[in-house]
Amino acid sequence: MSALTPEQQAVVDAPMVPLCVIACAGSGKTKTAVQRLVQMRRKLGNARGRVALLSFSNVAVDTFRKAYDVLARDLPAGVGRDRVEIDTLDGFITSTILRPHGHRTMGASQAAYLVTGGETFLGGFTFKTPTYPMPITELNVALIEGKECFYYRRNDDLELVANGVARDLIGRLGKTGAYTHDLGRYWAYRALKERPELLTVVVRRYPHILIDEAQDIGTVHQAILQLLIDAGACVTLIGDPNQGIYDFAGADGKFLSEYHQRPGVLPYSLTRNFRSVPQIVSLANVLSGRDDVAERAAPATLHGAFFTGYKRGQHAQLITAFQGVLAIAGADAKRSAVLCRGRGLAEEVRGDVAPAGQGTVKVFAAAAVLRDHKKDFRSAFQRVAIGVAALLDKPPHGLVSYVTQPGTPPARLPEARALRRVIWAFTRDPKAGLPSASLTADTQWHPQFVANIKSLLDKLQTKFGLTPAANIGLKLKKTGLPNAALSSSKDLADDEAALLRVDTVHQAKGESLDAVLYMTLKDHAEELLAGVGTEVGRIGYVASTRARNLLWVAVPKNALKDLRPLFVGKGFQEVG
Numbered sequence: 001m002s003a004l005t006p007e008q009q010a011v012v013d014a015p016m017v018p019l020c021v022i023a024c025a026g027s028g029k030t031k032t033a034v035q036r037l038v039q040m041r042r043k044l045g046n047a048r049g050r051v052a053l054l055s056f057s058n059v060a061v062d063t064f065r066k067a068y069d070v071l072a073r074d075l076p077a078g079v080g081r082d083r084v085e086i087d088t089l090d091g092f093i094t095s096t097i098l099r100p101h102g103h104r105t106m107g108a109s110q111a112a113y114l115v116t117g118g119e120t121f122l123g124g125f126t127f128k129t130p131t132y133p134m135p136i137t138e139l140n141v142a143l144i145e146g147k148e149c150f151y152y153r154r155n156d157d158l159e160l161v162a163n164g165v166a167r168d169l170i171g172r173l174g175k176t177g178a179y180t181h182d183l184g185r186y187w188a189y190r191a192l193k194e195r196p197e198l199l200t201v202v203v204r205r206y207p208h209i210l211i212d213e214a215q216d217i218g219t220v221h222q223a224i225l226q227l228l229i230d231a232g233a234c235v236t237l238i239g240d241p242n243q244g245i246y247d248f249a250g251a252d253g254k255f256l257s258e259y260h261q262r263p264g265v266l267p268y269s270l271t272r273n274f275r276s277v278p279q280i281v282s283l284a285n286v287l288s289g290r291d292d293v294a295e296r297a298a299p300a301t302l303h304g305a306f307f308t309g310y311k312r313g314q315h316a317q318l319i320t321a322f323q324g325v326l327a328i329a330g331a332d333a334k335r336s337a338v339l340c341r342g343r344g345l346a347e348e349v350r351g352d353v354a355p356a357g358q359g360t361v362k363v364f365a366a367a368a369v370l371r372d373h374k375k376d377f378r379s380a381f382q383r384v385a386i387g388v389a390a391l392l393d394k395p396p397h398g399l400v401s402y403v404t405q406p407g408t409p410p411a412r413l414p415e416a417r418a419l420r421r422v423i424w425a426f427t428r429d430p431k432a433g434l435p436s437a438s439l440t441a442d443t444q445w446h447p448q449f450v451a452n453i454k455s456l457l458d459k460l461q462t463k464f465g466l467t468p469a470a471n472i473g474l475k476l477k478k479t480g481l482p483n484a485a486l487s488s489s490k491d492l493a494d495d496e497a498a499l500l501r502v503d504t505v506h507q508a509k510g511e512s513l514d515a516v517l518y519m520t521l522k523d524h525a526e527e528l529l530a531g532v533g534t535e536v537g538r539i540g541y542v543a544s545t546r547a548r549n550l551l552w553v554a555v556p557k558n559a560l561k562d563l564r565p566l567f568v569g570k571g572f573q574e575v576g
């Protein structure tokens with residue numbers, strides 16, 4: 001494992017008191033938190049009491065558990081290395097408070113159990129709204145300055161439910177022992193608040209609690225933590241307030257950002273970004289008003305932050321262009337993504353995504369399979385265009401999309417139509433162009449392909465002035481091709497199925513991606529450019545900071561004129 005930086009080490013070695021660690025994107029919070037856990041365990045020796053390391057997603061918990069298993073092997077014998085609890089915050093609340101003790105507060109005769117909405121008996125648990133009755137699974141709780149507040153969501157708005165009505169309904173359901181995700185936290189809070197002896201037991205068992213991604217702590221979580229803190233728990237928070245994207249759940253990041261103001265809490269910060277190239281770290285600094293440092297040097301391949309326009313309903317053209325650039329930037333399509341602010345847009349875009357390959361020769365090999373096996377000439381052509389662009393030295397921006405999409409090419413690419421004809425001819429011709437997928441891939445298909453693609457590249461140079469890339473020999477290596485007919489290769493069939501992933505930003509939280517295409521509507525882009533003051537701004541910030549090498553922000557074409565100066569002002573370059 002790589003060495004810790006001095007600022008990471010300072011967090012790990014800090015005294016055994018509550019810490020507030022404010023960290024930038026890509027700063028290695030995971031590594032720091034798990035090393036801190038090991039160090040705490042080491043310092044505690046055989047003392048009774050467990051240390052809890054809590055986060056918000058199962059993926060994060062899994063990563064923590066694996067890392068702890070490895071690191072804990074170095075703990076000296078006799079140290080209570082098993083006295084740790086690694087879980088989600090909700091998992092911890094459920095297993096330590098709600099399941100064993102919740103039923104008493106709920107007035108139930110059996111242990112508390114989760115309901116998710118499909119249970120038939122829930123039909124009797126609804127609340128009135130101005131339109132139609134809502135099921136109790138839609139009822140949410142917040143605790144604002146110690147006061148309970150009940151609400152449900154209608155589209156993007158929060159609608160309040162009268163306290164008396166909500167309490168009555170929750171109480172009735174509670175008597176059956178059932179709780180929903182949201183109500184589970186509420187009952188756990190009430191159990192701790194109403195039974196001081198229970199609070200004492202929990203704090204004695206968990207005197208130290210570390211919380212990662214602490215910007216996501218919601219209001220009921222906060223109230224539970226406050227009770228634990230008041231009863232003597234030593235709580236450390238690690239997170240990035242600029243990545244708080246659960247405002248709607250009452251998590252506005254303030255609990256984290258103001259935590260250091262409390263007496264006895266020591267402030268720490270992590271300011272070195274290990275994930276992104278310097279250009280993307282600079283952009284993140286401009287957006288967040290921070291001054292973080294890029295640990296990585298700029299690579300020789302295409303990288304940085306770009307913006308471009310797209311026509312509504314024509315996502316395919318944009319995504320094809322992005323895929324063309326992925327190959328040029330050496331980004332792995334499987335570790336890249338198209339990200340959207342909301343689920344609706346993600347679904348709309350998902351319908352349009354073209355297949356992605358891996359490595360330039362594989363792009364062509366997959367094209368041959370698509371043509372000969374699936375008779376899908378269009379996709380084969382698209383693949384060939386992507387592959388050809390990847391073999392050129394600085395291909396003109398937008399080359400792939402202008403070659404593959406019908407329509408008038410721009411003035412700066414007058415040759416796009418003629419190029420289209422040449423690449424089509426190559427795609428269709430198994431003799432002088434893309435060899436047949438029925439040939440043995442490594443011994444027959446590959447040599448013929450290399451000869452034909454080289455003569456295509458010669459033609460592109462003499463006719464269109466397009467120069468082949470310098471490392472062409474390397475790019476045309478046959479690595480990964482099987483000693484069997486191409487069309488029988490399972491690997492390639494899998495590649496064909498592999499789509500460039502389209503997700504919401506929320507789904508990509510915590511990830512590192514080679515390249516990100518953040519697909520926006522005008523207001524999403526405006527808020528991204530305005531910084532991290534709003535939730536949509538922070539969603540844009542999270543999307544941008546997932547990118548290791550390449551970030552494209554796409555806006556509807558009709559918004560481009562208004563937004564161009566703003567993008568340029570923040571340091572983005574325009575695609576093409």
Ligand SMILES: Nc1ncnc2c1ncn2[C@@H]1O[C@H](COP(=O)(O)OP(=O)(O)OP(=O)(O)O)[C@@H](O)[C@H]1O
Binds near residue numbers: 030
């Ligand atoms: N000291 C270090 N030396 C080298 N690489 C490191 C170091 N610390 C962290 N990293 C690497 O930095 C990358 C980012 O780390 P991580 O995913 O934990 O970031 P993060 O702080 O959780 O980011 P975000 O909040 O943006 O999701 C990982 O690839 C990790 O291995």
